[in-house]
Amino acid sequence: MIRLAKSPAAPDGSRDITDLYKVKVNGIDCDVHPARVSAMPFNRAWPGKQRSIDQSELAAFISFEADEKVTLTIECQKSFEKAIVRPLSKNVSVSSEGTTVVMEITECGQYVLELDDEHQALHIFVNKPNDYPDAGSATYYYGPGVHYPGLVRLKSGDRVYVDKEAVVNGSFMGEGVHDIKIFGQGIIDGTYEERLIEHCYLSSTKGNIKFYDCSDISIEGVILRNSAIWVISLFGCNLVHIDGVKIIGQWRYNTDGVDICNSKDVVVKNSFIRAFDDVITIKGIPDYRHLPVGHILVDNCVMWCGWGRNIEIGIETYCTEFSNIEFRNCELVHSSASCIDIQNGGVAEISHIRFENINVEYSNKCMQEVYQESDEMKYEAHGRVGMPYLIFADNFKFILPNATEEEINTFGITHGIIYKNINVYLDDGLPMPCIHIGSRSADAVPYDFFIDGLYVNGKKILDLSEMTYTPDPNVTKIFVS
Structure with missing residues (x-):
């Protein structure tokens, strides 16, 4: 069929x-x-x-x-x-x-x-073919055609159906609600939303989909295009299921793909995400510092990072702990600054993190990442090849305005990190990718990093000296097998 x-x-x-x-x-x-x-x-x-x-x-x-x-x-x-x-x-x-x-x-x-x-x-x-038998009972039914609802504030129990022949110009937002489902194969488009302020955490700019303090959320199948800010963002949420979502057409500032902030029991699977900033990032922010982050699974996703980090924990890690987080069976078709990333920029203990069966592609046409210093500055790195970090882990401080003095002076600790079956597709003529595992404090030493099966063009790497790697004296217990 x-x-x-x-x-x-x-x-x-x-x-x-x-x-x-x-x-x-x-x-x-x-x-x-x-x-x-x-x-x-x-x-x-x-x-x-x-x-x-x-x-x-x-x-x-x-x-x-x-x-x-x-x-x-x-x-x-x-x-x-x-x-x-x-x-x-x-x-x-x-x-x-x-x-x-x-x-x-x-x-x-x-x-x-x-x-x-x-x-x-x-x-x-x-x-996969889907007749969506529940579409007719949806609270918001967007059939074939172009729709202009603007901002839709969701209530508990709401259902949103977007037909495959529909384009919905608007944003969907929930605060303190539960039992929400957004489904279908049509397009949710954020073209008409304008961003006016800096911070991505606030509700002033919605992006395509935004939830605060919500539970039992399902987002399935839809195409999300041209967001004004983070495309899907979750703050203090639990029991969230994202399946078969396609994120495309993101070019505006801070259009991360999926941002999971101080949330737990979240699954992102079978999805495509092309973002202009971090693709999937798991964070902890000061306003939700009382909520730890954990039990998060990202499975069978195709990811394209146009700037920043591809799969990331951090850089905001303002809560007690991040644990039981797994990325598996993912395809990183393009990356920018780094591919597999942990930035413990707050105070958290990060542990029990697993990256497994990750395919990472390095193209000899990859463009070099450049920071724009002024309005007048132009991109002049055409022809230079970008080489993202393959693995990056560090704890340099990322200080937010509402961080406490104790948080400012405390470094987070990262340990118990597993990288299993990481497969690199490296184009001809490129150097070996870089691995960085470091710490900015001798009092917060990362330890127990396990690299179990790292392959470059099918060749197994048995020692980090075979990669581009400089040991950090503040780091101990890195195991390669």
Whole structure:
């Protein structure tokens, strides 16, 4: 079975499509949606105004349902020499002639077609067929068409359904509510929300989805595009289930993918996240310092980091502990500053953390991350290759305005960290990736880091000296096997 969706027409007659690509799925025309993304890893602290649009570019995506092998025939506007499909571990068969690409996909999931480099990529979302029998009873039913609800404040028990042929221009927010479900395969778009203040923690700017002090939350299947700030953010929440979500079209400042703050019992799985900042980050902030962070699982996700950290704990770690956190079976198709990251910038004890079966791709076309120092400064690192840290762990202080004196003077401790079956795909000509495990205080020494199965292009690494690595005298007990 293959089911395609038609892009709806807005009131002015325009449709949510782009001519970057023309796609046929098993010979049937498939609408191609636009997504504005960051064109370069060029970022700064919030300057009081939004990022310049000339630092962005248009990419594209398609989304359809299938439970059988599909052949995609893709006419590309862009001329190219080489077509590649990520994640590389999926070994997707692809061929090209002129500006036409043909590829076969045999299983549901998320894929990216790149032509020579990462620019103007086509993102491909293949979903399992779902008839959504509960859609008719939804509190908010967004059927085929373009909708403009603006901010929707959710109440306990609410259901939000977004049809696969719907574009919903707005944000969804809950405070102190429970039993919420947002589901469907349509688009939630934040284009019309403007950010006016710096802090991401406050409710002034919502992003696509934001919850405070909520429980029993389910977010399934939807596509989240062009958020004004963190795309999905959770503060003091528990029992949260995020499944099959696609985050795309993020280019504005601080458009992290999923931020999990002082929350517990959270699952993020089967999702695609392309963010302009940290992709999935687990934090503790001072306003919720009484709530520890734990029992969090990220499973079977495809991640693309346009700036900052890909999978991260920190940098805000203002609570007593982070524990029982696991990232597994994930594909890191692009990274920026670092790939697998722990920044204990507060006071927490971080322990019982596991990164397992993580595939990390290093491209020789990766752009170098640059911090923008002023309005006048331009990105001038074109042609320089970026080499993100593969593993980064440190406890340099990140001091927030409402931190106590004790918190300012106390370093967090990190221990009991497992990296198991980390597979690196390293392009020809690139140096070995860098690993950094350090501490800024002899009184807060990280210990018990276990690297069990680190592979670079299939070769097992038996000693960190084989990587780019400088030992830190403040760190003890790193075990490689």
